[in-house]
Amino acid sequence: MLAVSDLHVWFELPGGRELHAVRGIDFSVAAGERFGLVGESGCGKTTAILALMGLLPPNASVAGQVLLDGENVLARGEESAAPHRWREIAMVFQGAMNAFNPVRTIGDQIVEPMELHDIAEGRAALRRARELLEIVGIPGDRVSRYPHEFSGGMRQRAAIAMALACTPKVLLADEPTTALDVMVQAQILELLTSLTNDFGLALVLVTHDLPVVAQVCERAAVMYAGRVAELGSVDRLFHDPRHPYTRLLFAATPDLYGDEAVASIPGAPPRLDRALAGCPFAPRCDRAFSPCPTVTPRLLEVEPGHIAACHLNDPAVMAAS
């Protein structure tokens, strides 16, 4: 459904400097699949999905390939991105639930993308808006209510309904539950799961929250400093992490029932406005050895469907050192 290869994003900064935010990432998501894009702030996860939508600011440049059902969305810039946006690939932005226009009804705001993309108009569009609300678990008669009459959880549902207005095949959700209470979070995650199961929607869940991904997604990519550090099934990522960052990130996350020590990762991610030598995680890594500061690790398949960018998995490097 969605196949991303060698995606790069640069931002031009004042003073002629350049920030290389996304440094060549690859992943693909099948219809009905739930895929997680995990990492800490600044790792490039949000930038990457904004690139898929063609919604980066003017000072950004993009390279690589984004295939949507076999068609390259990035081929001719806005010209090739616009026809797919919302119709085939849609996004729920971070904080979307707080981005509704307070003086227009929820229904009007769900109808707007349909009219803009000639999906439906007038009465038919309003009928469709009711259906969408029902799909996300809001009674259809609330279509004429205003955003302030909805609770936070309901506004988030409405934001999802709005993203679904043009029946996309791929839904990108950026931190969709971060500001929500744990019970409402569970309701929203249940909704996203049922959308993938019932409608074959492909979901890309972008979050810093490993346990959310572990519970909701089938596969995930762990990003660090603009690259994919490791990608595989969530089960393998937790039970057999092949990149120290993945292992340390899990170990830094408290678990309700876990009783092992929770330890933070010393140091901070590298700055992305300069060239990186070697493995970007090496300065914080507990397993770093001689090649790490200078040689960039290759992304290697460690088992079918499980790849990691760490010298520890590379027999050639291990033999040499």
Add this chain to the structure above:
Amino acid sequence: MTTPATANGEVIVEVENLVVRYPISRGILGALRRRPRLQVHAVEGVSFALRRGEMLALVGESGCGKTTTAQTVLRLLEPDSGVIRFHGEDISRLPSRRLRALRRRMQIIYQDPYESLDPRFRVRATVEEPLVIHGLGSKEERRTEVLRALEQAGLDPPDLFLDRYPHQLSGGQRQRVAIAASLVLHPDILVADEPVSMLDVSVRAGVLAILSDLRGRGLGILMITHDLSTAARFADRIAVMYLGRIVEEGPAHDVVHNPQHPYTRALLSVVPKRDPRQRENPQILRGETPNPVHIPRGCRFHPRCPMAIPACEETDPALRRPAAATSPEHVAACIRV
């Protein structure tokens, strides 16, 4: 590892039957039409004790009254009724001029270290400011105090940080500076309001370890959090709040592994676990917490409770030890357990 609860530590703060309500403005039209004056029942009869060398976590969803409770204990908000004792003395009616001396001994750190530090102040000035305000120590003594506090907050070596500005620090380092600024006054209790929720996952544990370490040095810590995993991992005791009440309280291990109140059980069941193989059936409560203006009669949880019986609509349950509890300190407010 968390240190075992020091159940016989000296009680520093004791709260009894605390009630805090906020009036809602009914507006001119409302007043003319003589609409009843409505109130938000933020805290409705909360009691707990915090001991020396102990971390108590107040957990619950937004609007449950956990932050209001903590701010009232510090007398940043006025209680409507109830008693707050600090080292045995009732401070709930203390006039504001006498609060300053008290506040030296009760400190708070906030959620957002990006907002809580003055961007124009160097670390040295931020951490020293409380001492200056309280007129404590000579210049030299204050310097020693600042270095000691930075070191205790895990900013090591401390002189490396003295001349930095907040923008030169990471989020975790900023929160440590905020902790250091609260430590220079040698407080007896520290209220930590969602101390790590704004920080990146990889640095959270470090800040929590600092709090854990301070608890080990005899500080009483009241941590407010919505994150049950953090409470389970770092607190000695957990108090679960729902609509202005503590509905369950006990040693952290007991509350997490042997929850009694149906609300606690539901809440724990929806906390995402790290291990994808632990995808247990979440017990998702429908709807959202009712508005604290109109609190349901009887048990306030009964409209959403999977175990409710007719009696629950009549009886407002008190905290007591449930039959299945294994610790004498484990209590829940439910007539069904």
